[in-house]
Amino acid sequence: MAPLTTRRKFLMNSAKAGIGLSVGTSLLSSCSLVKKTSYGADKLITGFQQQPLPYSYNSLSDAIDGATMEIHYTKHAAGYSANLQDAAKSEGVNMTQPLEETLRRVSKYSAKLRNNAGGHYNHELFWKLLSPNGGGEPGGKLAKAINNSFHSFDSFKTQFSEAAKNCFGSGWAWLVVDGDHQLRIGSTSGQDNPLMDVSEFKGVPIMGLDVWEHAYYLRYQNKRADYINNWWRVVDWKFIEDRYNAVV
Template identity: 45%
Template structure:
């Protein structure tokens, strides 16, 4: 079955003033849509993989490189579809952004010392990613929380990831995600992100990951 572009779980202007309406419209309707179209086209060359869901595709796609053009690999296009589908769901209206559950807060305190320390490490990963990529908070194989970043449309599920984890929160730091509003002020965009984090979704992702499951997309 071909992948389809998921609807945004909120109106394009719902994240104002932290994420502007024009960026959301273009990011979802143009950039994400292109990844969906391109991963479907890429899968035409590997019909045996068409039955895989987007999570499983990300776990195995590194082994199916078939083009010298990065934009056409399953790793890149499948990663782009997974990453954006995940990203939309971990954001919400500013008025709906609460905090982590008691269980997640305890795990954050254990891993990082405090919520603020976790944010500092996450922000540094996002700001320090050279060029395009993502920052992630996730559950590592040993069950503890960790922060990492990945290049381009890679993610911590893929074989190429330097540090494997099940992501529970992620931030897109490609310029198309913030440049219309923040220009070259990536740290300002990163700081604004915390105002629209959907902690209910992150809590659900954490609960699933602790049981070995994946976030629902």
């Protein structure tokens, strides 16, 4: 990993440049994804290398057991990162740029790069969305936006949970900011995400839930709904609020 000063300089320079991560005719094609501060860049830019977990494997035991976290992080997610870097080297991808730049034109690359770029991005975001001190409800502008879009927080939780439960097979449920600056709920299959030009559901991801079986099967077996219900207990709303504020 690059030295701290180099990473900070990269983030600040990227933010000043205003990274336009286009998703069709949406928000990202008309304005910068990242506000012109290191605050926005830090919340929205993803690199190609796997970052350390911000907590121990067993610290999310209210929702996810330590064995699952360790396997998920060291095997599945680590594999996506390694395979992404291998594909990027083979296909001439500039890994000094944010991964988001590759995702928005991922249709130009191989299935290997698409699958592993999605897997790496999705998991790097997923770890940050969780906290041993999570749970509760959001505040600030995000809380107001959720109420405006979904009428209440409880209604939002129900709709998001249903999207996660009903995601057929393996995939992800998402909360995104769309081209009209509105919050929307949707899902993608496999390791696709709403930043990809190949995704029918597009927007800037604010929150994502992994509903691949490897994310929950050791503890919950086939009871995906139980995993989702407990997952809300470790959601880090402060981080999600920061992402939302960095976009809008």
